Amino acid sequence: xxxxxVIMDDVTRPQRPGIRLTPEQLxxxxxxxxxxxxxxxxxxxxxxxxTIVRLGSGVLTGPDYMRPVQTTK
Amino acid sequence: xxxxxxxxxxxxxxVGDYIELMKPRVMSLxxxxxxxxxLVAPGHVHPVIGFTALLCITVGAxxxxxxxxxxxxxxxxRMARTAGRPxxxxxxxxxxxxxxxxxxxxxxxxxxxxxxNLLAAALLAFTIFFYVAIYTxxxxxxxxxxxxxxxxxxxxPPTIGWAAATGSLAVEPLLxxxxxxxxxxxxxxxxxxxxxxxxxxxxxxxxxxxxxxEETRRQILLYTLILTPLGxxxxxxxxxxxxxxxxxxxxxxxxxxxxLRVRKERGRHNASKQLFAFSIVxxxxxxxxxxxxxxxxGLLGHFAA
Numbered sequence: 517x518x519x520x521x522v523i524m525d526d527v528t529r530p531q532r533p534g535i536r537l538t539p540e541q542l543x544x545x546x547x548x549x550x551x552x553x554x555x556x557x558x559x560x561x562x563x564x565x566x567t568i569v570r571l572g573s574g575v576l577t578g579p580d581y582m583r584p585v586q587t588t589k
Numbered sequence: 590x591x592x593x594x595x596x597x598x599x600x601x602x603x604v605g606d607y608i609e610l611m612k613p614r615v616m617s618l619x620x621x622x623x624x625x626x627x628l629v630a631p632g633h634v635h636p637v638i639g640f641t642a643l644l645c646i647t648v649g650a651x652x653x654x655x656x657x658x659x660x661x662x663x664x665x666x667r668m669a670r671t672a673g674r675p676x677x678x679x680x681x682x683x684x685x686x687x688x689x690x691x692x693x694x695x696x697x698x699x700x701x702x703x704x705x706n707l708l709a710a711a712l713l714a715f716t717i718f719f720y721v722a723i724y725t726x727x728x729x730x731x732x733x734x735x736x737x738x739x740x741x742x743x744x745x746p747p748t749i750g751w752a753a754a755t756g757s758l759a760v761e762p763l764l765x766x767x768x769x770x771x772x773x774x775x776x777x778x779x780x781x782x783x784x785x786x787x788x789x790x791x792x793x794x795x796x797x798x799x800x801x802x803e804e805t806r807r808q809i810l811l812y813t814l815i816l817t818p819l820g821x822x823x824x825x826x827x828x829x830x831x832x833x834x835x836x837x838x839x840x841x842x843x844x845x846x847x848x849l850r851v852r853k854e855r856g857r858h859n860a861s862k863q864l865f866a867f868s869i870v871x872x873x874x875x876x877x878x879x880x881x882x883x884x885x886x887g888l889l890g891h892f893a894a
Contacts, residue, residue: 541599551604559700562641566704569637 602685606675610658610686611651611693618872619650619746622769625876626750626762629828629883634754642705642753646746649697649713653720653742655690659683660725664791670784690721701753709753716745733796740773741766747876761828764819765876771816772872775809775848779865782806782851783858806852809864813848817841820875833882840871 537545567575623646627639634642658665658674666677675681694717702710724739732738744766751762778796781788782805785797797805820841824834847867850860 535599537599541601544601544603545599547604548600548602548607551607562644562700562704565637566641569635 600682600685602675602681606680607655607689609675610655610681610689612654612657613651615654615743616647616650618869619743620647621873622765622876623647623746623750625880626747626765627754628750628880629761630751630754632755638705639754642701642709642750645697645701645705645710646713646749646753648693649701649717650746652690652693652697653717655686655693656717656721657725659686659690660721661729662686664730664793667791668784668787670787705753706756708756708758709749712745712749712752716742716749719745730793733794733799735794736777737774740770740777743773744769760826761823764822764826764828765879768816768819768822768875769872771812771819772868774812775816775844776865776868776872778805778809778812779851779861779868782861806854810845810848810852813844817845820871823879829879829882833878836878837875840874843867844871 620643624643627634627642658676661671662674662676662683665671665674671677676683676686698710698714698717701713720739720742724735724742728735728739747765747769748758748762751765752758781795781797782802785795785802788795789798796808818841820837821834823829824831824837844864844867847860847864851864854860
């Protein structure tokens with residue numbers, strides 16, 4: 517199949533039936549999507565802030581069992 | 590045989606419709622009373638943890654509101670006061686409201702448990718369960734005591750705030766619970782007196798519909814007489830200073846005066862409307878005075894002494 521025939525197929529293929537959103541529905545969906553994105557962003561920030569408050573600098577050192585064992589000479 | 594699959598119409602619900610589903614006015618009172626519970630609790634709460642707790646309680650209250658609107662969509666459509674809500678208006682489908690409510694409920698409870706503490710999360714889960722399953726699904730359509738027992742859900746937020754701050758419970762948050770619990774009947778029955786026809790049309794057995802106006806007016810006065818000493822109790826028990834005590838006495842006296850006017854009123858509902866409006870001011874000022882008293886560190890008491 518050549519490139520030309522693929523393009524021809526796209527042009528000649530009848531449009532498939534499906535849900536076509538009205539301008540109002542598109543606007544509402546966009547607004548909902550933005551609100552969900554903002555809510556998720558806020559949720560991430562809350563988790564981050566609480567993690568820092570709860571663990572403090574410990575967040576960088578990890579739990580005790582992962583730290584190298586101190587040996588005495 | 591051909592099968593036609595039903596296809597859902599794409600949603601036209603905007604962000605405002607979803608916010609409306611969360612009952613923002615109810616939510617504001619929940620946030621305020623939870624904030625008071627959080628701040629009057631002993632000890633220090635890190636601002637980030639306090640903010641997270643309040644956010645979870647707010648979202649949990651919103652989830653309960655959305656689930657209430659989902660279940661009550663049929664009766665909401667029959668009442669003038671609620672016919673404009675998103676589901677009866679056709680802006681949000683019942684399925685969308687249910688999904689929204691359940692998602693927020695799970696998110697708020699799990700977040701509160703993981704980020705703050707398990708007792709607060711358990712209390713929030715119980716509050717949502719009580720409001721949706723016990724009040725909305727069971728009591729609201731079956732008994733005139735619906736708002737009396739169901740009022741427990743609305744009375745719990747300061748207790749959740751206290752639990753979020755301390756990880757435990759005490760007598761003081763129980764007192765705050767009791768104040769809101771006994772405030773709820775006079776508040777809602779005052780409203781139901783002048784909305785009785787609406788409730789009757791929707792088939793909700795509110796007290797004026799089932800027992801009549803006379804009995805409702807009597808019960809409003811009885812509950813107000815229990816509420817007023819409860820409002821003063823934080824001062825009597827030594828949890829708050831004399832300025833709070835004086836404010837609680839003055840506000841309580843005003844509530845009783847209005848309840849007496851409601852008791853005497855016949856045929857008209859002016860006093861009922863006044864009592865409904867003032868009851869909101871009463872609860873707000875009572876909790877604000879308690880907060881002020883605690884924030885000032887007894888300073889208000891020194892001025893009064």
